[in-house]
Amino acid sequence: MSYSFLTINCFKQLIVTMIGVLVVTQGYAHQSPTTMAVMDISPRLLALELQLPLSELSLAMGQNLEESPETLLQTKKEELETYVLKHVHAYVDPKQPWRVSITDMHLDQEKDAISGRPIRELNVSLVLSPKQGENTRRFTLDYDLIMHRVGNHVAFVSIRNDWEKGRLQNKPSEIGIIRVDTEDNRIYPLEIHLEKGDGVQGFMGMVSYGMQHIKEGTDHLLFILTLLLPACLLVRNEKWAGYGGIKYSLTKLLKIITAFTLGHSLTLLIGTLGIQDFPVQWIEVLIAVSIFISAIHAVKPLFYNKELWIATGFGLIHGLAFSQTLYHFNLDSYELFLSVLGFNLGIEFMQLMVIVITVPAFIMLSQTTVFGYVRNFLAGLIMVVALGWIMERISEQPNSVTQLVDLIYPYSHYLLLGLYLISILSLIISLNRQPSKNEASV
Amino acid sequence: MSVTNLKSIAIIAAFSLLFSCNKEEEDIDTITEVVTSDCDASTGVDKIVCLANNYLGTLSTTQQTTSVNSLNLTNAKKWSNLPENGSTRLGLKFSALSSTQLLAAKALLAEVMGNTTDQGYNQFIQTTLSDDNLSAAAGGPYGSGNYVIGFLGTPSTTGKWMLQVGGHHYAANVTFDAGEVVSITPSHQGVEPITFTTSGTTYTPMATERAVMADMLASFTKDELAAAKISTVFSDCLLVPGSTSNTFPATKLGVKVSALSSTAQAKVLAAMDPWLDDLNESTAANYKARYTADLADTYVTYSGNSSGLSGTSSSFFTANADYVRIDGPGIWIEFICQTGVVYPSLIHYHSVYRDHDQDYIGL
Numbered sequence: 001m002s003y004s005f006l007t008i009n010c011f012k013q014l015i016v017t018m019i020g021v022l023v024v025t026q027g028y029a030h031q032s033p034t035t036m037a038v039m040d041i042s043p044r045l046l047a048l049e050l051q052l053p054l055s056e057l058s059l060a061m062g063q064n065l066e067e068s069p070e071t072l073l074q075t076k077k078e079e080l081e082t083y084v085l086k087h088v089h090a091y092v093d094p095k096q097p098w099r100v101s102i103t104d105m106h107l108d109q110e111k112d113a114i115s116g117r118p119i120r121e122l123n124v125s126l127v128l129s130p131k132q133g134e135n136t137r138r139f140t141l142d143y144d145l146i147m148h149r150v151g152n153h154v155a156f157v158s159i160r161n162d163w164e165k166g167r168l169q170n171k172p173s174e175i176g177i178i179r180v181d182t183e184d185n186r187i188y189p190l191e192i193h194l195e196k197g198d199g200v201q202g203f204m205g206m207v208s209y210g211m212q213h214i215k216e217g218t219d220h221l222l223f224i225l226t227l228l229l230p231a232c233l234l235v236r237n238e239k240w241a242g243y244g245g246i247k248y249s250l251t252k253l254l255k256i257i258t259a260f261t262l263g264h265s266l267t268l269l270i271g272t273l274g275i276q277d278f279p280v281q282w283i284e285v286l287i288a289v290s291i292f293i294s295a296i297h298a299v300k301p302l303f304y305n306k307e308l309w310i311a312t313g314f315g316l317i318h319g320l321a322f323s324q325t326l327y328h329f330n331l332d333s334y335e336l337f338l339s340v341l342g343f344n345l346g347i348e349f350m351q352l353m354v355i356v357i358t359v360p361a362f363i364m365l366s367q368t369t370v371f372g373y374v375r376n377f378l379a380g381l382i383m384v385v386a387l388g389w390i391m392e393r394i395s396e397q398p399n400s401v402t403q404l405v406d407l408i409y410p411y412s413h414y415l416l417l418g419l420y421l422i423s424i425l426s427l428i429i430s431l432n433r434q435p436s437k438n439e440a441s442v
Numbered sequence: 443m444s445v446t447n448l449k450s451i452a453i454i455a456a457f458s459l460l461f462s463c464n465k466e467e468e469d470i471d472t473i474t475e476v477v478t479s480d481c482d483a484s485t486g487v488d489k490i491v492c493l494a495n496n497y498l499g500t501l502s503t504t505q506q507t508t509s510v511n512s513l514n515l516t517n518a519k520k521w522s523n524l525p526e527n528g529s530t531r532l533g534l535k536f537s538a539l540s541s542t543q544l545l546a547a548k549a550l551l552a553e554v555m556g557n558t559t560d561q562g563y564n565q566f567i568q569t570t571l572s573d574d575n576l577s578a579a580a581g582g583p584y585g586s587g588n589y590v591i592g593f594l595g596t597p598s599t600t601g602k603w604m605l606q607v608g609g610h611h612y613a614a615n616v617t618f619d620a621g622e623v624v625s626i627t628p629s630h631q632g633v634e635p636i637t638f639t640t641s642g643t644t645y646t647p648m649a650t651e652r653a654v655m656a657d658m659l660a661s662f663t664k665d666e667l668a669a670a671k672i673s674t675v676f677s678d679c680l681l682v683p684g685s686t687s688n689t690f691p692a693t694k695l696g697v698k699v700s701a702l703s704s705t706a707q708a709k710v711l712a713a714m715d716p717w718l719d720d721l722n723e724s725t726a727a728n729y730k731a732r733y734t735a736d737l738a739d740t741y742v743t744y745s746g747n748s749s750g751l752s753g754t755s756s757s758f759f760t761a762n763a764d765y766v767r768i769d770g771p772g773i774w775i776e777f778i779c780q781t782g783v784v785y786p787s788l789i790h791y792h793s794v795y796r797d798h799d800q801d802y803i804g805l
Contacts, residue, residue: 032677032678032780033677055677055781056677059675059677059762059763060675112783116582117783117784117786149673149674149675150674150675150676150677151674151675151676151680151745152676152677152678152679152680152682153677180674182680182681182689182690182691183689183690183691183692184691184692184693185674185691185693185695
């Protein structure tokens with residue numbers, strides 16, 4: 001995505017600015033550690049994340065902060081907060097500075113791009129709120145953290161998300177550099193002029209963000225597919241039996257998807273509004289569990305005819321995970337409403353795409369005599385993957401299963417091709433065999 | 443494996459160590475005799491051009507193409523204080539040269555850089571050894587093989603061309619025009635750790651640089667020190683190369699040399715020497731004359747050095763962010779102590795020498 005609509009002017013001149021150039025800041029390598037200042041811009045709020053190298057911060061504050069980083073935030077939290085707030089200001093009218101507040105402060109460790117040595121950083125999240133009648137498209141960032149004292153310190157300023165331009169890529173692109181102007185030893189504020197965006201662009205951005213989220217969300221995709229795997233089948237004697245017919249299948253599929261959508265829409269809204277602060281890690285674990293249970297269901301009907309409730313229930317869980325991704329955009333109510341709607345539509349659209357692409361294969365397979373084997377085989381695989389995820393999300397350590405999934409996922413179109421090949425082969429095999437009434441049930 | 447086997451391996455290893463150590467000594471001391479006989483008849487820039495062509499003559503056509511690039515500002519700015527990563531510098535890596543080619547390259551460097559003890563060519567070789575030492579300790583992008591030599595413009599006694607040589611802790615950019623040396627900057631030097639031992643020899647390539655700067659500040663009276671000191675601190679040299687490289691300050695900071703005692707003034711002049719002695723004798727003499735003429739209008743500033751005491755050399759440049767700058771009408775030298783990268787418990791040195799009027803001259 002090009003950023004050519006962005007123009008940055010500096011108060012006087014000479015602060016190096018990059019106009020219309022997309023630079024991913026992580027790619028930089030510098031001799032002395034630099035500050036990364038990353039902005040997430042929404043119409044009424046500017047979220048600013050600062051990555052401050054402790055070595056440089058130590059020089060600026062005239063004390064060794066690297067001595068015992070473990071206890072730094074216990075012993076010096078207030079001092080650090082006061083220091084940060086003293087050096088970060090934003091305004092349209094200098095007499096009416098924006099309200100600046102710190103929302104989070106924690107220690108991070110980065111790796112130097114060249115030597116690989118660890119660089120300890122203080123990570124500070126701030127929220128800057130424009131005055132009434134002002135917005136985040138045009139303002140002055142008056143910032144001299146560290147460099148007010150450390151003459152060679154450099155802060156790279158970048159934009160990660162810009163809601164009104166539909167820019168929700170989560171990849172920072174550099175828009176300017178703040179440092180001491182070596183020619184006159186002054187630090188000039190950075191004037192930020194962003195081209196106007198609007199709700200339509202924001203909304204469309206959220207639609208494509210929702211689509212992307214499903215496209216990249218291996219676990220959500222797998223959940224949907226697992227739920228759909230036995231959806232075309234009837235149940236007899238508490239076992240999956242034969243194909244239920246086209247009308248039966250389509251109705252069932254539609255019902256499951258709608259129920260899932262209702263579920264996750266509800267929690268997405270609740271979660272994004274921040275009504276509840278859900279523990280992300282356990283939501284992720286629950287999602288993996290939901291996949292595992294659905295895979296068992298694909299082998300042996302656990303909740304036949306109660307699929308709607310299950311889909312709704314699991315939808316609620318998946319929606320909580322979706323909401324976490326919207327929460328950090330720091331949106332105001334109107335934008336939030338548009339975002340939830342757009343994001344949801346994006347998710348729906350992508351889900352429908354997945355269904356349209358895969359369901360013909362499922363319908364084909366469901367009519368074959370070997371579907372029981374294929375279904376059990378797939379369900380087994382899915383169980384292994386789900387278990388891998390459960391373990392990964394509890395231990396917070398990747399394992400060989402999840403690493404393999406990450407490796408294979410980019411080639412998932414081949415898996416789809418494989419699914420269709422299996423379907424067609426199965427159909428051929430079935431047609432060549434004399435179908436018996438109960439063969440499909442395993 | 444039997445004990446006898448182990449013994450013989452140890453003996454072989456010891457011999458090869460001895461051998462390699464001798465070979466290194468040979469490289470430093472005798473290369474001029476080995477490959478420069480053709481050029482001995484000429485002197486000055488003529489000899490340098492002869493040696494440059496001698497080196498280019500040892501290269502394949504492909505290597506020559508990589509070696510000689512256009513003389514323009516973009517290319518001239520490709521010097522760095524970072525370890526080589528394949529795109530930082532133009533030219534050929536030492537590791538890509540055969541032993542004959544490398545000897546020819548080093549003969550050229552020896553002639554350009556001169557043979558002042560612990561300065562010039564000798565310091566350059568010590569710097570590459572320090573990088574081998576870092577490579578042994580930390581691997582990665584360090585090591586003498588990652589030093590690069592190249593030309594901007596074709597070496598000649600009539601045209602304009604630039605010799606670029608550099609690696610992690612060394613950058614020399616020397617420009618020649620119509621048979622004269624017209625610029626010897628930007629230049630960068632560093633070392634980590636500040637003392638290291640290789641093959642039984644201990645090296646301290648920047649000890650002189652530190653000593654002259656410490657002597658200079660120690661020669662200042664208490665008041666002169668106070669006038670020279672600034673509250674701004676530095677974690678690296680200000681005019682390092684790279685994406686944020688910047689302009690020289692319009693206002694010079696610190697104390698003006700004309701306001702100092704004559705003893706201190708002499709020390710300021712002496713403090714420049716180790717950077718100028720990195721060029722051969724005649725070039726160094728020209729630049730010493732140039733900066734002597736500017737001396738009265740030159741400034742000295744420093745920061746950090748909280749332990750620094752007038753009269754005590756050893757009290758300066760002992761800790762991270764101890765920094766000094768000599769800023770004249772022409773000259774610009776920065777010298778700083780930084781926390782080590784591979785050895786974080788030790789400091790290491792960085793310095794940058796530039797010239798207000800001659801950096802990237804005419805580009």
